[in-house]
Amino acid sequence: MLYKLIYFFHTEISWLNVFRYITFRTILATLFALVILFACGEWVIRKLKEMQVGQHIREDGPANHKGKAGTPTMGGCLILPVVVVTTLLWGDLNNLYVWLVLFVLCSFGAIGFADDYLKTVRKSSKGLSGKAKFALQVLAALAVAVSLYLSPGFDSQLNLPFFKNIAPDLGAFYILLVVFIIVGASNAVNLTDGLDGLAMGPIIIAFASYLIFAYLSGHVRIANYLGIPYVAGTGELSVLCGAVVGAGLGFLWYNAHPADLFMGDVGSLPC
Numbered sequence: 001m002l003y004k005l006i007y008f009f010h011t012e013i014s015w016l017n018v019f020r021y022i023t024f025r026t027i028l029a030t031l032f033a034l035v036i037l038f039a040c041g042e043w044v045i046r047k048l049k050e051m052q053v054g055q056h057i058r059e060d061g062p063a064n065h066k067g068k069a070g071t072p073t074m075g076g077c078l079i080l081p082v083v084v085v086t087t088l089l090w091g092d093l094n095n096l097y098v099w100l101v102l103f104v105l106c107s108f109g110a111i112g113f114a115d116d117y118l119k120t121v122r123k124s125s126k127g128l129s130g131k132a133k134f135a136l137q138v139l140a141a142l143a144v145a146v147s148l149y150l151s152p153g154f155d156s157q158l159n160l161p162f163f164k165n166i167a168p169d170l171g172a173f174y175i176l177l178v179v180f181i182i183v184g185a186s187n188a189v190n191l192t193d194g195l196d197g198l199a200m201g202p203i204i205i206a207f208a209s210y211l212i213f214a215y216l217s218g219h220v221r222i223a224n225y226l227g228i229p230y231v232a233g234t235g236e237l238s239v240l241c242g243a244v245v246g247a248g249l250g251f252l253w254y255n256a257h258p259a260d261l262f263m264g265d266v267g268s269l270p271c
Helices: 002-007 014-020 022-050 063-068 076-090 096-122 130-149 173-192 200-218 220-226 234-255 264-268
Strands: none
Touching: 014 022, 022 076, 022 200, 022 234, 076 096, 076 234, 076 264, 096 130, 096 173, 096 234, 096 264, 130 173, 173 200, 173 264, 200 220, 200 234
8 A cells, every 4th residue: 555655745745645546546556567567577478488387279279379389378477466566556455346356356366377287287278177167266256246245335236328217126136146247257358368469458448448437436426427326435446457457558568479478367367
């Protein structure tokens, strides 16, 4: 929580008051993540090559994928620490939503790490079994869904786009919806990851969109003006989304064709 330490001195140094604004900290988080990933990228690639952590290609995969065998993978081990550290430095750690999203990133990243590690040890494209991976994802998502549902002031109404007066109350079924969305989105990105930069490009676009919507829904005046639901505290997620965008842009430099680094399941599952 570096910004809290800096903001502490705003009474003596008036311009430090700018650190209390989410927009300013989001910009800082984006730039910080971008710079840190660039600074560490070459070193991580070199270390992965030394440890022989290379991509294993399925035998039944496309012929043009054969040439990618041996390319360093598990690039998510670079992305996730950058995102987490950046969020911890510039985000408000008293915000429940920030911790829930960080938990999703870390838990799904751990599942992906286990899958990639087994592939490396076995020297094959087979890691965790599909059932084991899916069960772990559901458990992690369920923990987040239940925590969100039991949080003070939680509203289980589902607001539908373009229908202002339609907001059904899902009750406990909201938990199932959250689990479905988290697990479904995770596996969608994982399935997309197959070509150089194919997954990271949409990830950057998606999180940039999340950044905007999180900020708008967390700002009471803008939310009321635009006629969208106001959710107190969600604006702080803009900082985390900015960190993902910055880290993603930096990683795309190494992941674009011809890729020097793949993010592996440790990167695709949490994103």
